[in-house]
Amino acid sequence: MKLPVKMTINGQKVSHEVEPRLLLVHYIREVVGLTGTHVGCDTSQCGACTILLGGQAVKACTMFAVQADGATILTIEGLAKNGELHPIQQGFWEKHGLQCGFCTPGMIMTAYQMLERYPKPTEDQIRHQLEGNLCRCTGYHNIVKAIEWAAEHMAGKK
């Protein structure tokens, strides 16, 4: 049994027929073709698959595409505008917040929600909010600095 799903991803409307067991992350990567969202653990632990669903960070490996029918989704591909990096992306660049880059899309989407909820986060808040995102490379220090950089620059713009 295939079911129709419609959603808006990074401002684009998409619609397909999918099997109910298709995970949202596979829908985004393999059906829609946006491969910026990664699959790390596939067991809800690492956060590499984090996207924003209706403005909230969710692990797209722990949700079925059919559950997102009608939803508005933002993925890493939707952040840069007209070739200009989003301040969070810029922060990761400036502060060397990545090495292999595998965790980075999830880190950035989590940071996006974090800075909406806590525009001036303390270091402790940043670390608590990153608990669902694992990085095998950086040791997290530069990720924290990248988010602090972004918080300062986003505050400057408002």
Next chain:
Amino acid sequence: MYPAAFDYHAPKNVKEALGLLGKLKDDAKILAGGHSLIPMMKLRLAQPKHLIDLGKVPGLSGIKADGKALVIGAMTTHWEVESSSAVKSKLPVLAEVASVIGDPAVRNKGTIGGSLAHADPAADWPAAMIALGAEMVCEGPKGKRKVGVDQWFLGLMATALKEREILVQVRVPLLPAGSGAAYMKFPHPASRFAVVGACAALTLDKQGVCSKAGVGVTGAGTRAVRAKGVEAALVGKRLDAATIEAAAQKAADGVDVQADLQGSVEYKSHLCRVFAKRAITEAVRRAGA
């Protein structure tokens, strides 16, 4: 990992959901936030033939204060509890519990009803529900019924919810003046589930004597339990450090502590005592003693 194939149903109201549950019986499972069920389906530990998604049923989420209790819809997410102004002003310990569940993405999807229906032995909500004396409101073909928390958790992932019922609400009584409550947990370093968690809700009278105590312990055994020995050792006493220490020594009594990858029976029993002591100490401080 792909789960086994299933048919997906998105009912528009509770009646329709109950109708589907009655028709599909054992072949169907309710889908709430999916953050316990979907991982189990991916590992094929669960292979339901039908999923009945409550995500599109209006009215099952939200938090209301009705005089003596906070009424929390079963589909209310952990984040909605964590960020609720009603919770923060009336029963802040619930926001404290919610804020230490998993991680922000888990809290955005996981629901209080899903957690209480699933009854994972390492879940956080059960300890708080026991300490606060919550009631679960279940709806079935014959209408609604309330189940007190002491009758709710029956064993490993087993509750008093009947086959054709849906958990629709959780009613958490407010604490009287002079009360304090706290939740303390030792989180698993990867999943953040409670290796052990303890929640204490205490009421002190004007002389600083404990008139009511609720203490729930989760994580160590196959189900969360009320620490009756601890409660009895607190009520009627002034809660100085020595009294708290002596009471907390009973925190693992009545818990069927399980040895696992996280630790031995001895170690986990010790954690019960340590975290009960911390929760009680903080609850007393918050009660303003």
